[in-house]
Amino acid sequence: MYDVIVIGGGVSGLMAAYSASKNGKKVILIEKNKKLGQKLLISGGGRCNVTNRLPYAEIISHIPGNGKFLYGPFSIFDNENIIDFVESRGVALKEEDHGRMFPVSNKAVDVLNVFLRELEENKVTIRYNTIVEEVSSEDDRITGVTLTDGEVIKAGNVVITTGGRSVPNTGSTGDGHKFARTAGHTITELFPTEVPITSSEDFIKAGTLKGLSFSNVALSVLRKNGKPRITHQMDMIFTHFGISGPAALRCSQFVYKEQKSQKRNDISMMIDFYPDTGKGALQEELDALIKESPNKSIRNILKTMMQDRLAEFLIDYNGIDREANSHHLKNEDKQKIVEFLKGFTFKVDGTQSIEKAFVTGGGVNLKEITPQTMESRLVEGLYFAGEVLDIHGYTGGYNITSALVTGYVAGHSAGMK
Template identity: 50%
Template sequence: MTDYDVIVVGGGTSGMMAAISAAEKGAKVAVVEKNKTLGRKLLVTGGGRCNVTNNRDKEEIVSHIPGNGRFLYSAFHQYDNYDIMDFFRSNGVVLKEEDHGRMFPATDKSRTVLEALIVIMDRLAITIYTDAPVETILFKDKKVTGLILEDERELSAKTIVLSTGGRAMPRTGSTGDGYKWAKKAGHTIKPLYPTEVPVLSDELFIQDKTLQGLSLRDVTLSVVNKKGKKVISHQMDMIFTHFGISGPAVLRCSMFVHQTMQRDKTDFVMMSLDALPELSKGELTQQMQRLVKNEGEKSIKNALKGLVPERYLLFVFERLSLDENTPLKHLSDDERSAFIDFMKDFSFTANGTLPIEKAFVTGGGINTKEVNPKTMESKFTKGLYFSGELLDYNGYTGGYNITGAFITGRVAGMHAAQEALGVTN
């Protein structure tokens, strides 16, 4: 049997940070990873460029973690996104900022981030077990004692950090293994659901592929509940697909599609698309009036073509039964009004999302009420810590989930080491 102070199960983003954090505190640390290599999911994040964190203040970051982000406040006070940036810069990774505060390695390669983490783990003499699936976690008298690998090797540990990820992107090894061990330790698992995932619609215009492949830039997309109230709105880009809609605005709305359908007990939800969010209805009306005055002889197709992409414009005309060759000045007041209304609020149904296996992020997970937010330790089992996507919190893409992963990993690893070494804060 091999003895460790801290064993981290899962060599992904959160697990590697937990191991580094624990080793920096002087603990003897091992990482146990079932894949043949570390950081499989890290390599595909940010489109393979690895958006390591976000350069926004604490409050704004938490507001971009709509799934239970408040749980992270205590952790944020110990280690935050600026600490993440300092950590990478001090370890030779040059960072650059892009739109919306997203921070990337200057190389534009996820591998730069992964290699830096591996170099640090090597320097700290952290033992790495790869291709080493865990059979079970061992407990005695409500305390962790170690684990058994599938090849029957037994490793003992004073503390264990579970960083096994959620169920999203299973090809990277995230197959939900950690949930069963958390249950074994007495924890409840909040129902899992896909987030940051494309949305399905069986509207006729989706089925007949009228708009398939069309991107709309800087639109506002909203999820509307059965009372007609907007639950959430996001102003970003989107794209129509053969099964529904996708793109940044859609991914951000996806968890609310799921939650609204659950809350309203329906099998569909209404979505509202404002194609011109920078213009109010009044401003759009005035713009139309100016166009009628200056370009009224032109066909509506030519006079209005600058407003939105032509394919979308022709789709609007078809929905409103307008002939594209009609001179603009011949539109009736009612027709003009209907056009403006459609531009500002095209309502259509969505009936769910792609499954969790196709999602970027897992919603749900270990009930955070059963985890100490200051240390990430289980409230039921001494020496058992959790980090990353296994926990019931989830954020938007744009560096928010990975920020949560690094921060919970750092805090869990630090406190696991202190517990193992008998250090009191």
């Protein structure tokens, strides 16, 4: 008999097992893999983006999927507590751009070892290569779990930290949603977020711009009325299937949401290649270049402003005579060039699969969870934390912050009973 069972040894599970075991409680952590913290080890490109140091309001603005729910858990344990937890155990952190926190060593394993040492010190039982078949309850009260081999482990509290459905090779295959449903919880529709975007445009299929990357462009997902639903000014790259890179990943969930809203597959997106320059200023820059080299072809002039392949594509796309110089270039062609650079619009038809996404959108309905404890409102002694919940943010330490904070609060609450 245990006090607390934690199912899933990922980021939030590690924290939940630690916080549940703090007061001498008997805790067991059940993990289907042969190792703990698989996703933690690959986070931040293997460097582990532990958390983000921005103020609450800014962190929550970077968690478009129900970030406001986190105000409750943050009142118990927050990003500064995460930093203190790691640093006070001998792993120094450094702050990088946009508040992202990394270990000075740049090694995710150093962060994982902090958790492993704490679990060992607090005598947490760890079962590897073990799969939970069902979570049991009687009279709306948790009684324990049954494993696939039929073994029953009893406990009055169960914390589900099994992750979403993205990056399934780390063990996130949606088990927690099955347990939640069985307990009477609703699961909001799951969808991929932080994932590359697909397009069937001819220029994508032909690979015309494949491999072309751009720094600091403004990428927008457009509503039905042509106005941006969201715009992200970051780097992006054209691929053989569509677009990728930070700006595309951040826009991906809004492609899905617009598909739902517009009830159609093809959604318009727009790129502003010069987001920090107005149309008028860009027109003046183009006019000055033409004036400087009146005998130069427009193709060669444009190549001084942008990458060669983009210049070639722009000319063909707009039907401009590539050899025309300033004497033969029509005013409407100049206008087309500026319009293209400030608002190239193209169609996309979705995103790559949820398995290829960094983060799962959707999950256990938050209306059924008490934010200050992370306990189910339906079944006493049942807790949820991390990506199994309907919370999703952008990359940059926001999802791991959510996982660690909700994990701590769920484990702490379960361990107090």
